Amino acid sequence: MVRKILFTVVLLLISIGSLSAQEKSLERANTKYDEFSFSPAIDIYKKVLDKGFVSADLLKNLGNSYYFNADYKNASEIYKRLVTEFEPDVTPDYYFRYAQTLRSLGEYEAADELMKKFSEITSAGDYRANNFTADRDYRKEIKENSGRYTIGSFEFNTVYSEFAPAYYKEGLLFSSDRDTGNLARYRHTWNSKDFLDIYKVNADSLSMGRVVKMNKNINSRLHESTVAATRDGSVIYFTRNNFKEGKSTKDEDGVIRLKIFRAIIQDSIVAYLEELPFNSDSYSVAHPALSPDEKTLYFASDMPGTLGESDIFKVTINDDRTFSTPENLGSTINTEARETFPFVTSEDVLYFSSEGHPGLGGLDVFATKIRDNDYTGAVKNVGEPINGQLDDFTFIFNEEDRTGYFASNRATGLGNDDIYSFVENIPLQLECRQEISGIVRDKISNQVLVGATVKVINEDNIEILQTLTDANGYYEIVIDCDQGNFVRAMTDGYIPSEEYMGESDGEPKVIDFYLERDNVSGGFGDDLAKLLQLSTIYFDLNKYNIRPDAEIEIQKVIAAMEKYPSLKIKVNSHTDSRGKDAYNLWLSQKRAESTVGYMISKGISEDRLEGEGFGETKLVNNCGNYSNCTSKEHDLNRRSEFIIRE
Template identity: 40%
Template sequence: MKSKTHILIYIIVLINFTVFAQYGKQKKADSLFNKFSFVDASEVYKDLIEKDFNKDYSVRQLADSYAYMRNPDSAAVYYKKAVEQNNVPTEYYYKYAQALRGIKEYKESRIWLRKFKDAGGKIDNNKFLKDADFITTIFNTKQQYFLKDVKFNSKFSDFGAYVHNGLTYFTSSRDEGVSTKHIYGWNKEPFLDIYVKAENDTIVDHKSKIKGKINSTYHDGPLTMTNDGKTIYFSRNNYNKNGLAKDKAGISNLKIYKASLINGIWDNIEEVPFNNDEYSTGHPSLNSDNTKLYFASDRHGGIGGSDIYYVDLKSDGTYGDPQNLGNVVNTDKNEVFPFINNENVLFFSSNGHQGLGLLDIFVTTKDQNDIITGVLNLGVPVNSSKDDFSFFMSEDGTSGFFASNRDGGVGSDDIYAYNRILPLKVEGTVTDIINNKPVIGAKITIFDANNNQIAYLETDENGHYEINIDRDADYKIVSSQTKYVDDSKTFTSKNVPKSTTSITTNLSLNPVQDVFVLAELNTIYFDFEKYNIRKDAALELDKIVNMMQKDYPNMIIRIESYADSRGTIKFNDWLSQARAKATNDYLISKGIDASRITKYEGFGERILLNGCDGSINCEEKDHQLNRRTEFIVIQMQ
């Protein structure tokens, strides 16, 4: 019997481990997807589909991943699977139609476009027919970015917001509060300096300038910082002791400089060796492990006016040769302001790729060999008809900054903050309704409005669960565990604000009492108007002690005691409480930990087992049945 029990426990543990593993994989896949690491995300989604874990959702995500990797053949295969799902979001009809265009299945594409319109979708026919880039159209099917207010813009130029360890660094020409200003003749504004602010800073003026020797009398910024926060690379006008240094055409170009943090002050300013007086080198950005430095430059031999390059940062402190990112990224016009997120995905601004106006912000896509295969326009509201640049994304991919000189701003260039609409998730905790402790390994099953099971997972070691769901849908969630009565709730993701990324749905489970154990927990009885433990009661209590100590070492009970109907209600309440306490004290005196008895309580004469309520004559044996203590099992294992 024990060997079978051990096998059963092993199977349960193995199942739990497997479910936890798939659950962790989905969180990983979604995180990669949210940060544009589509190749890595696609591999995890394929594994989840193979394991049949939250399959419908993974199919849709895999289809999107293939589309963004510019693989229309694979995208069309999985979009076809997606549109066959019950209650699939209608935008997937549109995405499937676009993917079919990508593989030149124009007739079938028109069929699915019609289905999208019949389902209430709206289409700009001119754009649909003219837009040759079906991937960008798919990417911008739904608005992903939503802007929010930035309180620290000024009437001057502000851009290059960059967050590190809770501090926001940015470049500005405000120089407010300073009596003597150095004015840049090009736009009649003060020269740019680098500022830093904490999250709750409300006043940002000359006192907020970065400490040390970073800011000069000319343009400084923007910057990028190493992971340890001890080194920065920043842009600065080329100048020397005689003032601005200029090229043969009389232009002072940008250069990249490096600085070190020494006792809280930025010092040891040094120029990087790949600068040159005859062209600009600026807008530095480090990759996730600080082994590459990306930058923009109009150096000789490039593809356009200004291109994106990178250099290797070697362990001995030296630099590799500048490498041009090639014609997938760079055009015959200008590519500037590179930014690398923590998944090593490149964002940049360009006026050479198809956009909405002047400079637009783009993101690159890669193949399985980490080779950049295409670029995607981030769409509105990130991009506008004016210049949009200096993009930054937080580590989790949910928020960030960019700059723009669009209409409606405070100054010439303004910083804009954004939130991204990420997959909506439902999460919560499953607890024991008696002791409010988390229930580990509770099965969570989610059903759609038509009672189709769409997801399955189990709670973790904290009784917690979370899983992605679709917006604008109704759901039912059921929690079950073999030791508990099932609990279920309905919830909806309809009309949930776009800024909301999580719906909380907690569940409580009521323990199932074990009838076999209850049969062994015999009721004990008391003498008339007495609360002392009789010898026969002590024998029964000793059995309970033995059961709780040896057979069920995790069993938790509750004690309930009663009186017969003779005596006043007040006296019987006191007497039953005394009996409950005597029972509790006896068990504790025999070694039962007090924490294993959730409560001992007297109920007086309020719950009689027979009709002996004083209205009829009863024999003593009948009254005896009401002078009792009962034991309620709260938890078995």
């Protein structure tokens, strides 16, 4: 009995000791995780999990450690356990990340099911959810954008990581964690890889295979990566860990943040080095890119005002080398997830990587056209083969020769990340294009108007384009359907007519224009009602007061007389043949007088108006007395004419 008690106590002590060991292991793992030291965190979490200890937090942290190291297969397996075993503890972002891992494995239908769940439980304003539930087939769009590039190699890849190519003079700069040449190599615990440095490939060394490490004033013992350089190479912006006086600096959570530095180069020497003023010890600023005129700096950050995990921002570079306040590029580009690695081409096309916009898995490369400092244009996935199931990023492009470079961690690479060259064979259609066609006619005669001008004018009243109608009065134009436009038809002697076209899905549309004559008083004896295409002015049976529907038509005549002060009108009123002849003559006269009286009451001078009733004396058909005409046939005779007189 004593032995049994002692044995039980020993087991209890062993159990308590084991539990204490696991708690200490988890504490160490969580510390590493909070420091973004994912590699050792993974090892510890796996050991704890293999021993049968599991919790929602452990699975979240282990899944995220895999996810942020782009190990999507293992991340997918852990996230699957999380949503299966701890569903009440799963927040929306984990469904999104789980869906992303499945996309990276090519399991798109399963990913779509998870995105449905994500859309159901997330907030109504989440861009990722709205994009998924929108009435668009993103897989079809990506497929339509695919097949436009030919992928080539980059001879300077190694078994280490190479990424972030950047144009520099006639050559390239890129980032790598290849051998630093030091006896004691620095390794980063995020992924157990060496710290990154910036390397240079000169123009003449592209064929000679000569890679040069950048100046030690730029490369430190921590990370340096993602470079943007001016065309003459005199200024270089680059990303570095928060590094001061030879030591790394951590924020209050123990995280070493990223900052952008600016180096002034003179005679191949760093003459001046400074960190940018909008850097911070409490958030990251990274991955610089310059606008074509080198007056705007783009970058990625998680600074206050960020919509997601990281957003793309911009600042103006002033003439005195100071900077404006950072400006978020907005919710068309930035989502609740990661947007990063911007690059702007000579034609103002912004390329960037994102996991928030619908893609093939991991980070995909997207493009959007910048128009007049506006960032609300359509965002397009550039498609395969640039994008694949894993991470694709740091895309750069020369629009003159249609060549460029990008990096990817796809399985076919030599190292963890590799740089690839490419040639663009077919340009990406970034702007929504909509075909508009139609015929321009005379509103009265229906005659086609040859040589009429059709213009497209945007919402800022700026003319975008114009064309002329052909011998058949036909025109055809293409407009940008990502924005509102006015399509206007005009020709001499006619009043211009236009139609507003808002944003649309780009389906072709037919717009026929019917132009009114500019001077309706040109012909004495003409019926103004026909020129203005008035509807029939009706009176109630046996009455002559102005009805509301007739009032609208008479107002058109009043408007014409106000526009043309010399215009004089005689109102001729007619009846059908039903009823006695004398009564119809009296009734028509009262209707003519009522119409004239109404127009006078609205401000038209009496000396410009005249009215006469003709009863049934001027029928327009054979529906006289004793005819068998239908009611509609009789209606044709119940009319009012507004005859232009001298």
